[in-house]
Amino acid sequence: MSASRMIAIKDVTKIFHPGTPAQSRALNGVTFDVAPNELLILKGPSGSGKSTLLSLIAALMKPTSGEVVVDGTRVSKLPEEFAALYRRRTIGFVFQKFNLIPTLSAVENVMTPLFPEKIPEAELEAKALGVMEEFSIAHKRNAKTSNLSGGEQQRVAIARALVNDPPILLADEPTANLDAALSRQFLGFIERIKGEGKTIIVATHDPLFFDLSFCDRQIELHDGSIVAEEP
Numbered sequence: 001m002s003a004s005r006m007i008a009i010k011d012v013t014k015i016f017h018p019g020t021p022a023q024s025r026a027l028n029g030v031t032f033d034v035a036p037n038e039l040l041i042l043k044g045p046s047g048s049g050k051s052t053l054l055s056l057i058a059a060l061m062k063p064t065s066g067e068v069v070v071d072g073t074r075v076s077k078l079p080e081e082f083a084a085l086y087r088r089r090t091i092g093f094v095f096q097k098f099n100l101i102p103t104l105s106a107v108e109n110v111m112t113p114l115f116p117e118k119i120p121e122a123e124l125e126a127k128a129l130g131v132m133e134e135f136s137i138a139h140k141r142n143a144k145t146s147n148l149s150g151g152e153q154q155r156v157a158i159a160r161a162l163v164n165d166p167p168i169l170l171a172d173e174p175t176a177n178l179d180a181a182l183s184r185q186f187l188g189f190i191e192r193i194k195g196e197g198k199t200i201i202v203a204t205h206d207p208l209f210f211d212l213s214f215c216d217r218q219i220e221l222h223d224g225s226i227v228a229e230e231p
């Protein structure tokens with residue numbers, strides 16, 4: 001793929017439960033590109049299709065029509081075993097509700113994306129702790145994540161998303177559960193990750209993201225279509 005495109009979304013439509021009474025058109029012919037190292041903010045009201053778009057980029061689901069190409073791979077056509085490998089190598093995903101495994105410790109949660117790699121466990125743990133240190137959460141390494149505060153869980157979720165050093169970070173409403181101070185701290189993390197060269201998409205309603213000096217572009221969705229793009 002040319003250096004100017006890390007992610008290409010080409011005329012993507014997503015219809016859930018097509019041809020049934022539950023049919024729902026989540027995305028309607030969406031087209032845009034994301035450049036390497038770009039920080040893109042995806043905004044729009046509830047139900048406008050933001051999470052669906054992130055899931056398609058992560059190959060967690062397939063579009064009804066159109067194409068998603070990431071770093072030269074047409075991920076919208078990948079069979080599941082390749083999609084799992086693609087996610088592990090290329091995508092860090094911070095889910096809105098963090099999706100941590102409550103019965104595991106913080107460090108075990110961060111290690112989970114590394115398990116399929118054939119690396120000795122001590123080495124995996126050292127790697128996980130290194131990333132946890134970067135996000136000021138290593139001191140909670142042995143705590144069960146169900147016992148952590150929202151902001152602590154969020155830092156574990158970020159560490160887990162980045163432990164594989166993926167080139168792309170997708171964050172879905174990452175500040176929805178955070179207070180103002182933690183939200184600002186999260187913005188600091190995003191700025192730092194951008195400085196490290198990652199390509200980042202944040203789906204959010206949070207106005208904190210709408211006026212960032214280090215944000216490259218904002219795209220606004222309504223009812224599954226792009227209605228505004230700035231700058």
Ligand SMILES: Nc1ncnc2c1ncn2[C@@H]1O[C@H](COP(=O)(O)OP(=O)(O)OP(=O)(O)O)[C@@H](O)[C@H]1O
Nearest residue numbers: 016024025026044045046047048049050051052053
């Ligand atoms: N698994 C699903 N099955 C059926 N419909 C779905 C499914 N996931 C999403 N939808 C529908 O697709 C539309 C877009 O949903 P999506 O979750 O992408 O919106 P969103 O912009 O992320 O909203 P929010 O800001 O509330 O998170 C909504 O109408 C939603 O009801």
Ligand SMILES: [Mg+2]
Nearest residue numbers: 050051052172
């Ligand atoms: Mg959503």
